[in-house]
Amino acid sequence: MSETRTITVIVNGKRHNATVPVRITLADFLRHDLRLTGTHLGCEHGVCGACTVLFDGCSARACLMLAVQADGHEIMTVEGIPPDGKTLHPLQEAFRDNHGLQCGFCTPGILTTLIELLRENPDPSEEDIRIGISGDLCRCTGYHNIVVAALDAAKRMCQADDGRPATDDRRHNDR
Amino acid sequence: MNQVGRDFPRLEVRAKVTGRAEYTHHLRLPGMLYGKVFRSTVPHGRILHIDTEAARKLPGVHRVITGEDIKKLIPEPYYGPAFHDQPILALEKVRHVGEPVAVVLASDPHVAEQGVQLISAEYEELPAVYDEVQAMKPDILVHEVLKPAGTFADLKHLKDRGGTNVALDYHLRRGDVDGALAKADHVIEHTFKTQQCLHVAFEPFVSVADPGDSKLTIYTANQSPSFVRIEIARLFGWPENRVRVKVPYVGGGFGGKLYIKLEALVAALAMLVRRPVKIALTMEEQFYVITKHPTTFRIKSGVTKDGRIIARSCEVHWNGGAYADIGPRVAQKSGFTAAGPYDIDNVSVDSYEMYTNRTPAGALRCFGIPQLVWAYESHTDLIAREIGMDPVEFRHKNLLRNGRPQASGTILKDAAIPEVFQALVKRMNWDAPFDRGAGILRRGRGIAIALKAVISPTTSVAVINISADGSITLFTGSVDMGQGSDTAYALIVGEVLGVPAEDVRVVHSDTDVTPYDMGTLGSRSFYHMGNAVRLAAEDARGKLRALATEAGLPEGTNYPPVEIFKKRYGMQAGNVIGTATFLPTYSPPDAQGLSSNVTPFWMVGGAGAEVEVDTETGHVRVLRLVNAADCGKPINPAVARTQLSGAAIMQLGFTLSEAMHLDGGQVTNASLADYKIPGMADIPPIECELVTAEQHNGPFGAKGLGESGTFGVSPAIANAIHDAVGVRIMELPITAEAVLRALRAKEGRPLDDE
Ligand code: FES
Ligand code: FES
Numbered sequence: 006m007s008e009t010r011t012i013t014v015i016v017n018g019k020r021h022n023a024t025v026p027v028r029i030t031l032a033d034f035l036r037h038d039l040r041l042t043g044t045h046l047g048c049e050h051g052v053c054g055a056c057t058v059l060f061d062g063c064s065a066r067a068c069l070m071l072a073v074q075a076d077g078h079e080i081m082t083v084e085g086i087p088p089d090g091k092t093l094h095p096l097q098e099a100f101r102d103n104h105g106l107q108c109g110f111c112t113p114g115i116l117t118t119l120i121e122l123l124r125e126n127p128d129p130s131e132e133d134i135r136i137g138i139s140g141d142l143c144r145c146t147g148y149h150n151i152v153v154a155a156l157d158a159a160k161r162m163c164q165a166d167d168g169r170p171a172t173d174d175r176r177h178n179d180r
Numbered sequence: 181m182n183q184v185g186r187d188f189p190r191l192e193v194r195a196k197v198t199g200r201a202e203y204t205h206h207l208r209l210p211g212m213l214y215g216k217v218f219r220s221t222v223p224h225g226r227i228l229h230i231d232t233e234a235a236r237k238l239p240g241v242h243r244v245i246t247g248e249d250i251k252k253l254i255p256e257p258y259y260g261p262a263f264h265d266q267p268i269l270a271l272e273k274v275r276h277v278g279e280p281v282a283v284v285l286a287s288d289p290h291v292a293e294q295g296v297q298l299i300s301a302e303y304e305e306l307p308a309v310y311d312e313v314q315a316m317k318p319d320i321l322v323h324e325v326l327k328p329a330g331t332f333a334d335l336k337h338l339k340d341r342g343g344t345n346v347a348l349d350y351h352l353r354r355g356d357v358d359g360a361l362a363k364a365d366h367v368i369e370h371t372f373k374t375q376q377c378l379h380v381a382f383e384p385f386v387s388v389a390d391p392g393d394s395k396l397t398i399y400t401a402n403q404s405p406s407f408v409r410i411e412i413a414r415l416f417g418w419p420e421n422r423v424r425v426k427v428p429y430v431g432g433g434f435g436g437k438l439y440i441k442l443e444a445l446v447a448a449l450a451m452l453v454r455r456p457v458k459i460a461l462t463m464e465e466q467f468y469v470i471t472k473h474p475t476t477f478r479i480k481s482g483v484t485k486d487g488r489i490i491a492r493s494c495e496v497h498w499n500g501g502a503y504a505d506i507g508p509r510v511a512q513k514s515g516f517t518a519a520g521p522y523d524i525d526n527v528s529v530d531s532y533e534m535y536t537n538r539t540p541a542g543a544l545r546c547f548g549i550p551q552l553v554w555a556y557e558s559h560t561d562l563i564a565r566e567i568g569m570d571p572v573e574f575r576h577k578n579l580l581r582n583g584r585p586q587a588s589g590t591i592l593k594d595a596a597i598p599e600v601f602q603a604l605v606k607r608m609n610w611d612a613p614f615d616r617g618a619g620i621l622r623r624g625r626g627i628a629i630a631l632k633a634v635i636s637p638t639t640s641v642a643v644i645n646i647s648a649d650g651s652i653t654l655f656t657g658s659v660d661m662g663q664g665s666d667t668a669y670a671l672i673v674g675e676v677l678g679v680p681a682e683d684v685r686v687v688h689s690d691t692d693v694t695p696y697d698m699g700t701l702g703s704r705s706f707y708h709m710g711n712a713v714r715l716a717a718e719d720a721r722g723k724l725r726a727l728a729t730e731a732g733l734p735e736g737t738n739y740p741p742v743e744i745f746k747k748r749y750g751m752q753a754g755n756v757i758g759t760a761t762f763l764p765t766y767s768p769p770d771a772q773g774l775s776s777n778v779t780p781f782w783m784v785g786g787a788g789a790e791v792e793v794d795t796e797t798g799h800v801r802v803l804r805l806v807n808a809a810d811c812g813k814p815i816n817p818a819v820a821r822t823q824l825s826g827a828a829i830m831q832l833g834f835t836l837s838e839a840m841h842l843d844g845g846q847v848t849n850a851s852l853a854d855y856k857i858p859g860m861a862d863i864p865p866i867e868c869e870l871v872t873a874e875q876h877n878g879p880f881g882a883k884g885l886g887e888s889g890t891f892g893v894s895p896a897i898a899n900a901i902h903d904a905v906g907v908r909i910m911e912l913p914i915t916a917e918a919v920l921r922a923l924r925a926k927e928g929r930p931l932d933d934e
Contacts, residue, residue: 028290042206043199045431047382048463052852055382083199097197101189104822108662109196110382110431116197139860142852144382144432145662147829148863150822 012076016041017085025072032056034072035082043083043113047142054141057114058082064121083113086120095161096120105154107145115141119155129159183674183681184880187818191667191686192429192660202428204386204401209456212388213242214289215449217459218282218299219468220274223310223537223845224322225303227272227281234298235284240291243453244299246282247271250448254415257448261407261439262335263347264327266503266540268415268444274303275322275502276537277845278468283449285457308537308845312499313476315345315534322502322535331410333637334768335508347500347533348508350515352773354587355526357482360491364482368563371478372555373911375839376499378471379544380857381661383431385469386460387442389450396451397424400443403433403659404699405689408443415444416451420691423447427689430661434830435543436470437661438701439506467840467850472544473510474499477518477555482526487569489578491526494518494556498533498548501540507533510541513635513702514548516588516769516778520556521597521631522578527587529773537845546887547702549632550831550894554912557628557895562908571627571899572610575601580631586782588633589774594883595782596810596873601629603808603869604892608788617904620795623803626899628892629786633779634884635702637766641695642712644673644720644758648749650741652677653685654716657697658709660688663886664819665705669713671815672879676717695759703884707781710815710879712762720758727756764877781875785809785888787828789896793904798920800836800901802864809888811870813881820885824868827889833858835894839913 007026014021016039025034032049035041035058047053049068056067059081086094096119099105106112115138122129122137129137134155143151195201232244247269250257257271258264270281284295309320326340326347338348361367387400396416402408405425413420430437442459449457461469475498482491496518500507511533519527564574579601582592604627617623643655654673660666666686674681687694697709724741731748733739739747745754764780788806793799807828814820837856841848849855868889875883898909907922924931 036206037208041199042203045203045205045382047384047431048852050463050851050853053382053463083197087198093194093197100197101193104189104818106190106193106196106662107664107822107826108382108430108432109192109201110203110662112196113199135860142382142857142859144380144434144830144857145826146822147825147827147866148860149825149866152860 010073012073014075015079017081027071027073029072030068031070031072031075032067035067041082041084045110045113047110052142053111054114054118055111057117057141059117059121062121064118081117083116086116095165096123096158099158099161100154103150103154103157105151111141111143115151119158123159123162127159127163131156183671184815185813186671186816188667188671188681188816190664191670191682203383203431204388204399204428205383205431205460207388207399209388209390212456212458213285213287213453214292215283215285215446215457215459216289216292216296217280218284218296220270220277220279220281222274222303222305223277224306224308225274226306227270227274228302228304230282230299230301232282232299235295238291238295238298240286240288241295242285242287244282244284244295245269245449245452249452253448253452257415259411259415259440259444260329260504261331261506262329262338262504262508264329265323268448276539277847278539279502280445285449285453310536310538310842310845312474312497312534312536315536318344321345322537334635338508345535347504347535348511350512350531350773352515352527352529352587354589354774357491357493357526357528360526361482364490365485366483366567367480368483368566369480370559370562371476371910372558374475374551374554375912376471376474376538377834377838377840378467379434379436380466381432381434381436384461384463384466385437385441387446388456388458389446390456391450391454395422395424396447397426398443398447399426401430401437402427402441402443403437403661403701404439405659405691406657406696407439407699409691411440412443412447425689425691427659430659433661434545435701438543438699441469463852464850467847468539470505470542471501471539471840473507473541473548473551475551477552479555479559481559481563483563483567487567487574487577489522489524492519492524493528495530496532496552499536499538499541500533501536501538503540504533505540505542507541509635510543510548513633514552516633517631518552519587520560521580521629521784523580523584524587538842543701545827545830545890546632549630549887550834550890553628553630553891554894557630557892558898561626561899561902572605575629588769588778589776590778592782594873594875595631595784596871597629597631597784599873600784600786600808600810600871603871604629604786604788604806607806607867607869617792621792622795622904623790623792624900624902624904625788625790626896626903627788628895628899630891632783632887634707634781634783635704636779637763638698638704638708639761639763640697640708640712641761642709642716642759643695644716646720646724646741646756648742648745648752648754652679652683653687654713655687655694656709656713657689657694658705659700661700663823664816665700667819668706668710668815672710672713673717675880676714677721703783703886706882706884707878708762710882712760714879715760715762716758719760720756723756723758780877781883783810783883783885783888785891787892787896789900791897791900791904793901793919795905795923798916798923800914800916800919802897805864805866805893807866807889808869808871809885810873811885812875812878812883813872814870815880815882817870820870821868823886824889825866827887828866828893829858829863831890831893834912835897836913
């Protein structure tokens with residue numbers, strides 16, 4: 006019943022062509038059309054950060070964007086973080102080992118935000134982390150372990166081969 | 181390797197960090213319709229007419245349903261855990277703004293939403309009551325008649341108090357309060373208030389019902405699937421086994437997702453249209469579902485010259501909103517401990533659960549305890565000030581100790597009150613000199629401690645299946661909404677059966693296969709279900725041994741299970757099923773509100789705060805928050821610590837910023853943008869201390885502690901503010917405006933009202 010457009014989007018390194026209603030949000034497109042339900046919806050008005058994805062490498066709220074805006078762009082969701090099907094990314098390992106989550110509803114948005122943060126700033130201070138994820142809300146954890154996990158992730162990632170997150174490399178290879 | 185007491189990553193963590201964890205939020209079924217809710221715009225009114233014509237005609241709308249349609253399917257469409265007072269969709273009357281009045285169904289949720297915009301309703305508006313104390317006057321009645329539900333053992337005594345707004349009144353009389361007050365050297369009285377606030381789970385309420393052929397399946401983000409099954413079966417007049425309730429991971433609950441929320445509605449809709457129906461609320465709609473009780477607490481104490489509290493009377497009014505939900509339990513249960521963790525010979529408690537024309541209130545992380553602690557620990561601090569005693573010394577003098585009767589008459593056992601208090605005092609460095617700031621920035625510190633009785637008597641059942649290869653599956657009705665129960669139970673099973681916890685599979689609530697559990701609430705689960713799981717594992721261990729004997733294996737030898745099964749059945753075949761039911765003993769309160777056995781265990785928690793107050797703006801900065809709780813012997817200390825810090829930060833929100841604002845019954849800040857929960861930038865440095873003790877009847881000595889972290893936060897901060905700038909805040913939340921008003925009033929130049 007409503008107007009549609011055909012778009013091409015690269016999501017987690019894979020190209021998708023789709024015809025979507027113009028009013029569909031990017032979050033709904035990812036969740037419903039691509040079945041990438043790891044992008045969670047909490048507030049749906051840009052406050053909580055649960056829906057955060059990387060849009061050409063920069064964090065963005067998928068609930069505040071339309072799918073058509075993603076035409077010709079690259080999106081990375083939480084499903085795109087692990088370097089392959091089996092291994093966890095050091096950031097994910099750090100969240101596992103430091104109990105950086107409880108219900109896990111905010112986690113995808115926090116992880117994607119941190120991927121960007123740690124790429125820009127591989128050796129962040131605690132304060133940098135706090136400021137960097139101050140736009141992501143969590144109702145369960147009280148935040149403490151999220152900060153601990155993020156700092157631990159930075160350490161693990163520095164120790165990794167080239168010191169850069171694997172996803173960062175892959176993003177450029179796909180271009 | 182010892183399993184219990186291990187710092188062990190959550191079982192489900194991989195699914196949660198990769199985005200694969202299943203939440204009801206994600207579920208879509210073939211042929212599914214989305215329902216969007218048309219809600220009341222008036223706080224109290226008689227429904228004259230609902231015009232659904234335009235919505236019905238909107239292309240893409242499948243059907244529009246009102247309360248009258250539901251009534252054709254379910255003649256008595258009222259539900260609730262305490263009273264059957266809540267209609268699935270409004271009938272005759274609406275009782276609060278936001279009450280569901282009609283639902284539009286469509287395959288496209290946007291079409292359904294548009295349909296809702298096209299509905300209009302006409303009401304004959306009735307006068308409304310919003311305040312819990314004013315509701316005591318019977319001139320405005322929220323309900324004309326009430327039907328007690330009779331579901332829960334602890335609420336069997338509920339009755340319809342015709343012609344009032346009282347859902348439940350609980351009274352406790354111990355000793356002679358009036359006599360003792362007359363003898364006291366000081367009689368001190370205060371009234372404290374708390375605000376209406378809410379859970380704000382990040383996964384908003386969501387339920388899906390699939391009518392199927394011979395049974396109805398409900399997928400739902402709910403903390404009490406067994407209750408949902410019983411209640412839905414009752415509404416339809418079916419046996420329980422025609423209803424299947426499945427709960428995947430839940431994106432936060434905190435007491436909000438208990439009992440029936442959307443489940444009865446989706447079930448009725450699905451049965452009416454014979455198609456799967458999903459309703460997923462928005463964050464805004466959560467403000468119209470369930471909240472935390474606003475309260476008014478009048479507390480009066482009689483104290484001797486040397487600082488002994490000899491009498492205390494407590495009168496609490498609970499604002500339960502338009503439907504009772506579990507409010508009566510909140511009023512009664514928390515009533516047991518309304519006088520605080522103190523040894524007082526003469527106590528009276530009058531606790532009233534009131535109906536008003538607000539969004540209903542229910543359980544929110546502690547069943548009312550934080551509201552009470554706010555009052556009695558602020559009051560305790562004020563008494564110490566008045567009689568010129570150090571607040572720590574004053575508390576020390578009055579703390580209740582094991583072996584002494586608590587106000588309810590139950591002897592205190594395994595409650596580490598002095599230990600928790602001592603841990604706080606030590607961490608706060610109470611005896612060391614303290615920097616009180618200078619100029620406009622003044623510093624102070626405060627402390628608070630509290631006690632809670634758990635919900636009793638309640639039942640948990642666990643089933644363990646050892647397959648023929650020796651692998652173990654645990655079936656429980658507990659819901660893991662982030663508190664880590666799956667992991668804790670796996671550790672218990674691992675401990676009993678001698679396997680690593682990571683090898684135990686925990687099956688999530690699915691009432692077709694998981695047995696009864698009263699609900700994941702009030703920190704009861706870990707104790708009740710933890711005990712059931714332990715006993716079920718022991719049962720399985722015993723049966724496995726018996727199987728070995730049957731198979732002719734010599735006793736005392738340690739054959740791996742797979743060998744035992746092979747020997748007995750000639751191949752890899754068979755199962756060993758271990759099961760256990762756990763129900764602690766309980767004595768209901770007598771006519772005096774007293775009982776010798778009011779709870780199977782006690783929770784103890786406290787907080788200390790250091791704050792800095794800006795005397796020009798009233799802004800309060802918490803410099804340090806210390807939290808301590810009695811956790812028995814923790815099963816998984818790392819998870820226990822996150823529970824404490826998470827609870828403390830949630831309570832920090834209820835203390836400093838969170839409040840639902842009401843204007844003529846309308847919530848004016850129903851969004852996460854306007855209702856401020858703590859973010860990263862609001863978090864003070866926080867320290868959490870697990871005070872380990874032994875809970876003699878707990879699973880491996882442990883006890884529940886999902887709530888203990890909230891107890892002391894609010895009064896500790898208010899006490900610290902008083903310490904810093906000499907003003908007392910009597911009502912939550914403690915906003916900068918409230919502090920500034922108090923400061924200016926103290927200086928004799930009060931701010932104008934609004
Ligand atoms: S869902 Fe997008 S910011 Fe909350
Ligand atoms: S873990 Fe539940 S919202 Fe963050």
